[in-house]
Amino acid sequence: MERQVHEKIKAFILKHHLISRGDELVLGVSGGADSMMLLYYFFTHKEEYGITLKVAHIHHGIRKAASLDAQLVESVCKEYHIPFFRHDCDIKKLAKERKISEEEAGREERYNFFISLLNTNGKIVTAHNMNDQAETMLMRFVRGTDIKGLAGILPKRDRIIRPLLCLTRDEIEAYCKEQAISYRDDETNFKPIYTRNKVRLECIPYIKEHLNPAIVTVLGKHSNLYREEDEFLVAHTKELFNQSATQDETSILLDEKMMRSFHVYMQKRVILMAIESLINRKNITSKHVESCLELLSLQTGKEVHLPYGLIARRDYQGIRLMKASQEATYCTQLQEGMQFIKEAKLEVEIRRIDKERISQNNENIYTKYIDYGKIKNELQIRTRRASDFISLPGGSKKLKKLFTDDKISRAKRDTLPLIVDGNEVVWIIGNRLNSNYYITDDTEEALEIKIRTLRE
Structure with missing residues (x-):
């Protein structure tokens, strides 16, 4: 013995x-x-x-x-x-x-x-x-x-x-x-x-x-067989996850087209891997994974609430998984010069310039020029609020409606940085500029706003 x-x-x-x-x-x-x-x-x-x-x-x-x-x-x-x-x-x-x-x-x-x-x-x-x-x-x-x-x-x-x-x-x-x-x-x-x-x-x-x-x-004995099979499947799942997942600081997006090309079993494993990347796997069951998978057959905006504050949401491009706690709000006053906005992981540079010095060639989605004389309050950078609207050439529009029309995912809507003048949205960074602040023939002085995205 x-x-x-x-x-x-x-x-x-x-x-x-x-x-x-x-x-x-x-x-x-x-x-x-x-x-x-x-x-x-x-x-x-x-x-x-x-x-x-x-x-x-x-x-x-x-x-x-x-x-x-x-x-x-x-x-x-x-x-x-x-x-x-x-x-x-x-x-x-x-x-x-x-x-x-x-x-x-x-x-x-x-x-x-x-x-x-x-x-x-x-x-x-x-x-x-x-x-x-x-x-x-x-x-x-x-x-x-x-x-x-x-x-x-x-x-x-x-x-x-x-x-x-x-x-x-x-x-x-x-x-x-x-x-x-x-x-x-x-x-x-x-x-x-x-x-x-x-x-x-x-x-x-x-x-x-x-x-x-x-x-x-x-x-x-069978536990050993299952372990060997799982080791093989984990390696294959990682390959498919890398093909289908786009990850940022707050969420993971699983591309619909790529996901639909996988066998349903591997779809579930990829979803589980995405969940594991965001939270502890404990208390995540096959029912939770299947609920996430069902989102592919539902309309945009539908969501599933999972343990530990995780949300799976049907996005325009596929399934987005994110922590509810990551939908944080902030509001910071802007000043001339260089300024780091920690919550948005952005660097903002503001300077006043003469109209003649405006270079239209430099203007892009992260560099904008606005009429300095139109500013009524101190500029701020913040996340959206329910009452927010923006003036466009065709008339004013609520941000909620604009985001839907522009197919901006729900996950990004609550984190998208806005530059505001009091209660009026001046610029949705990376998106629309308020037409009330456009440079015109009557503009005497302009404000140049440059945004740089910082990665951790």
């Missing part, structure tokens, strides 16, 4: 390149069979791998017996001469404050603590096993997921490694018994009070008895 387990773990570590010589491993040890076996294994193999160890333990404050768990882990660390770090927290209180489940709060607190102990060549090691993998895959499948979700718990993600994914819980408990490794059972693991517990205690035993006795190992 001992040799077989050791060979499995070593082969898994080598296959997935989990450890390098000189690594300092931060072991997450709760006191249960999985983590105590993890601690024992690396203590007895640290010279072979050329690694150093430290142990992190979280006291969640949920169970009365939690202090005994901490005592066990600390005593073993003293015996092994391994540095022991303990973090006490009130998970119930944290979950309530953060408005998340106790499971999620516990996970966040654990990983934040583990990360705080990392050095430059450190890695976090958790004791997830093949049963955890099977439970995760079943939960994700029932809730709805993609191939990436079915890949389950990854052997390695960033600086987190999981070398026990190659072992079942039965193998771990048998190993602990054979090696006389002390551990403590968390009584809450045997109560169907959490979703994962229900899957562990009710779903998997039923499948084992009635459908497939080897369900745990079958799902463990």
Whole structure:
């Protein structure tokens, strides 16, 4: 048993390149069979791998017996001469404050603590096993997921490694018994009070008895297949994303023509990649992605509200994804000379000149000349307001109507910079100039306004 387990773990570590010589491993040890076996294994193999160890333990404050768990882990660390770090927290209180489940709060607190102990060549090691993998895959499948979700718990993600994914819980408990490794059972693991517990205690035993006795190992093997497929699809999705996406500081536009040329499955993956580029993927489901995809069949202006304040909107050119919070407003007074407008990421240069010095050759969408004598107030630069209008040769027009006629996307309308004279729009930068401020034969002095776009 001992040799077989050791060979499995070593082969898994080598296959997935989990450890390098000189690594300092931060072991997450709760006191249960999985983590105590993890601690024992690396203590007895640290010279072979050329690694150093430290142990992190979280006291969640949920169970009365939690202090005994901490005592066990600390005593073993003293015996092994391994540095022991303990973090006490009130998970119930944290979950309530953060408005998340106790499971999620516990996970966040654990990983934040583990990360705080990392050095430059450190890695976090958790004791997830093949049963955890099977439970995760079943939960994700029932809730709805993609191939990436079915890949389950990854052997390695960033600086987190999981070398026990190659072992079942039965193998771990048998190993602990054979090696006389002390551990403590968390009584809450045997109560169907959490979703994962229900899957562990009710779903998997039923499948084992009635459908497939080897369900745990079958799902463990399939997670590897799904991961390989996902790696291929991610690379292909990136190619299609680069072909179809135009990204600026506030949004991502997916071109309709390019999107329609893709297979519907790849359309969904491209949309998901766009979402991932803007927000954390958590809580984004296949239903959200399909809602975004349906926008291609809807009229311009229709939108879908997603988690974390993300908006998907049908644009003239396709689907635009943006954060609602990015539709910020500002209003800044302009002065002669050079001025940087942080909110708009623009540099504005204003100077008064004689009419005779106006060079029509220099005038373009970012350089305009206006009649200085027509200015009634201090000029300002700002975003639009509901009552805004602009005077044009054919008469005045509300900006809302103008933007619709000019097919300016809704995403840009709220961020498009305007130069205004009191309540009157003088210039929609990069677009229309108010005809009331045109240079005429009666103009004596002009104002030259130059705009330069700055990129971060």
